[in-house]
Structure formats: structure tokens, C-alpha cells
Amino acid sequence: MERIVYLDNAATTPVDAAVLDEMEPFFTERFANPMTYMHSSAGDVAHTAVEEARVRVASLIGSNPEQVVFTSGGTESDNWVLKGTVERTSRERLHKPGHLVTAEFEHHAILHSALALQRQGYEVTFVKVGRSGIVDPDDVRRAMRPTTVLVSIMHANNEIGTIQPIADIARVAHEHGALMHTDAVQTAAHIPLDVNTLEVDFLSLSGHKFNGPKGVGILFVRDHAALYPFIDGGGQEWGLRGSTHNVPGIVGLGKAAQLGKERLPGELERLTTLRNMLFDKLSARIDRIAANGDMKQRVPQNLNIRIEGIDNEPLLVAMNEAGIIAAGGSACNAEETVASHVLTSIGCDLKEAKSSIRLSLGYVTTAKDVDYAADVIPGLVKFLRSMA
Ligand code: PLP
Numbered sequence: 001m002e003r004i005v006y007l008d009n010a011a012t013t014p015v016d017a018a019v020l021d022e023m024e025p026f027f028t029e030r031f032a033n034p035m036t037y038m039h040s041s042a043g044d045v046a047h048t049a050v051e052e053a054r055v056r057v058a059s060l061i062g063s064n065p066e067q068v069v070f071t072s073g074g075t076e077s078d079n080w081v082l083k084g085t086v087e088r089t090s091r092e093r094l095h096k097p098g099h100l101v102t103a104e105f106e107h108h109a110i111l112h113s114a115l116a117l118q119r120q121g122y123e124v125t126f127v128k129v130g131r132s133g134i135v136d137p138d139d140v141r142r143a144m145r146p147t148t149v150l151v152s153i154m155h156a157n158n159e160i161g162t163i164q165p166i167a168d169i170a171r172v173a174h175e176h177g178a179l180m181h182t183d184a185v186q187t188a189a190h191i192p193l194d195v196n197t198l199e200v201d202f203l204s205l206s207g208h209k210f211n212g213p214k215g216v217g218i219l220f221v222r223d224h225a226a227l228y229p230f231i232d233g234g235g236q237e238w239g240l241r242g243s244t245h246n247v248p249g250i251v252g253l254g255k256a257a258q259l260g261k262e263r264l265p266g267e268l269e270r271l272t273t274l275r276n277m278l279f280d281k282l283s284a285r286i287d288r289i290a291a292n293g294d295m296k297q298r299v300p301q302n303l304n305i306r307i308e309g310i311d312n313e314p315l316l317v318a319m320n321e322a323g324i325i326a327a328g329g330s331a332c333n334a335e336e337t338v339a340s341h342v343l344t345s346i347g348c349d350l351k352e353a354k355s356s357i358r359l360s361l362g363y364v365t366t367a368k369d370v371d372y373a374a375d376v377i378p379g380l381v382k383f384l385r386s387m388a
Helices: 017-026 041-061 074-094 108-119 137-143 166-175 247-285 312-321 341-345 350-354 367-387
Strands: 068-071 099-103 123-127 148-152 179-183 202-206 217-221 289-291 302-307 356-360
Touching (some): 041 068, 041 202, 074 179, 074 202, 108 123, 148 166, 166 179, 247 289, 247 367, 312 356
Antiparallel strands (some): 289 302, 302 356
């Protein structure tokens, strides 16, 4: 069989076999609606499974189970916390549109939600991020206003993997009477995560980034009264999020959280070693190569490099042909290739942004995979440079 080296785990990960095993019965024989548990023993089975999953996720993030609210994933959690909190706090505390602080390099789930709020008359400050890819808490402090109701800064960036000083930023938010949210989609089950150590009021995570299923995530909500429901409906999730529970997905998320927590110390060390090995080998074999963002304060699974003299699109296509799946720092639209907003926000020029690739490792990545990538990529770069 053709060799596939999957180095795009920051985009998504395969569902773990043990996760799939736990999910499967909930599609067929254990299919009842968990909200029927009061009068139905079948409903009680589903309800118990949902509550067990809630305990497992809570244990991963150090929260109480009732602070874990299931959603359809990171995008929904991010949309909900921004829109639900800013609207509620503005109306009830300020009696006028409030102010949100976030950062230029956030995921589009945050950026586009912030822009939607702006269109409705709320004020938003997008804090700048320097070459390190790390937000300076003093920049957040300078952005604060008496009307600031929420600060939302991601725990680790999805393109460059840099880890943010969330507890320090949360302290700034709280000193100014604002609430604090972090998007932990790229850190959950990858580095230790504790909502109390981070001092956050809200945290988003998503199952498919740590070998759970797609379409399921959570929003950690410290105090249910802090935000309006995003999906009004049948009163599920304490009336915070209507819609019949995605029971197989929630069960899968719970199992992935349990496995992620168990594996975390070993994986943190193993992936850090593999990632550093990959960077060292590529740096030794390719000249004019550099990492984007701080290499130390970074999640173990992420390597984002710029390679002078190449364009990332043909490189990624050539890598794909050689069986190596990775990502560019750029998103494509139909007409043109757009440079990554993350890389330009940290000060890369257009050329640098378009010569960058992200290699992201995961539970499925082996030392052989890393060796293969380190052996193949230099030849492809050499070829593309010779064509330029
Ligand atoms: N936030 C970050 C940092 C992400 O990396 C992603 C996924 O790419 C999301 C949010 C969106 O999560 P989901 O795919 O579960 O909607």
C-alpha cells in the first residue's frame, strides 16, 4: 500500500478505535433520547452515558461536571460565548453596547463572531501580536475600557502553536471587571489544562482535535448566569443549549477526553521529541529555513516553518504526491491564494507567509513518519527552488 504520512493533526485527527467502540452502541441499540430518563429505562441508559461523558470532560479540564455544556464543536462554543456574553452583560450591566477585547491572530470562529458583534454596534479591539506569536498581557491591559465585558484570547494558536499566558491575561480582565474566555481547541488533551489555574470563566474545546468524533465539543461555563442561550429549544443543558443530545458524539468525546488525559504526560514528551527531531533534521538539510513563532512556548504537536524561495502551494501538492499530508499557512478561496492572517498578524510579510507550511503531529505519528518527512521534503524544496 502507498505510504501516507499524516502531518495535519491540527486540522483534525482520526477517531481512536476505543472511542469508536464506545460510540457504536449509541447509534443502534442504545438510541433513546436522554431527556426521557424520568420515565424510560432506555432513556436512563442514554442519560447516564451523557452524564458520564460530562464527568470525563470535566476531569480533563479540572472543572465541575455541571460547568461543562455540550455543543456541536469549537466554532459553536466560540460563537456562543462571544455573542451570548457580550449581549447579556452589555444589556444587564451597562444598559448599552459593551466592548470586547480579542487578538488579531484568533481563529475565524472568534474573529468573524467579533466582526458580527461590531456590525451590531458593539465595540471590539483586536490586540496586535508580535513575531513571537505570544500576546503581551500589557497590550490587553492597554486595550481595556470601563465598558469591556469580555476578553477572549486563544490558549494556543492553531497555525503556529504558540501558548498564551492565559492566567496573566485573565487577571487583567478580572481587575477591570470583565469576563475571560479562552479557545483551548488546540491545547485540550495536548498540554495540561485546568480552568482554575488558567482563571478563565469560559473555555472552548472540540472532540475531533484529540481523536474524538467531529461535530461535538464543549463550552466550559463557570457561572450559567453569565451568558444567554445560543440555541433556544427544549431546555437541554440547563436551558442553555437546546437540541436533542448528540449521544454517540458526546460518548465519544468523553472517551477521547479520558484517553487524552491518561496519555497526556507520555504524549507531551514523545511529540515534543519527534517535533524537535523533525525541525532539527529539516534545518540541517534545508538552508534558509526558520520557525514561525516562539519554539519553546508552543504545543508539542506543532511545527510551522517558512522556507525562503518556495511557494507553499506547489510544495504541499508535491508533498501530497509523495504521501505527506500537511497544511499551508494560507487558506484558499476560489480565485486567489490568501496569505494566512495569523502569519501576517505576527509580522510576516506576504512572501514569508506564502512560503510557510504547518506540520502537525498527533497520536498516530511515529518516528518513521518523521524520518520519512525529513528525508523527502528537502528534495522537494531543492527541486522547487531550482524551478523558481
Ligand atoms: N478554534 C480553533 C483554535 C481551531 O483550531 C478550530 C478548528 O480548526 C476551531 C476553533 C473550530 O473547531 P470545530 O472544527 O470543532 O468547529
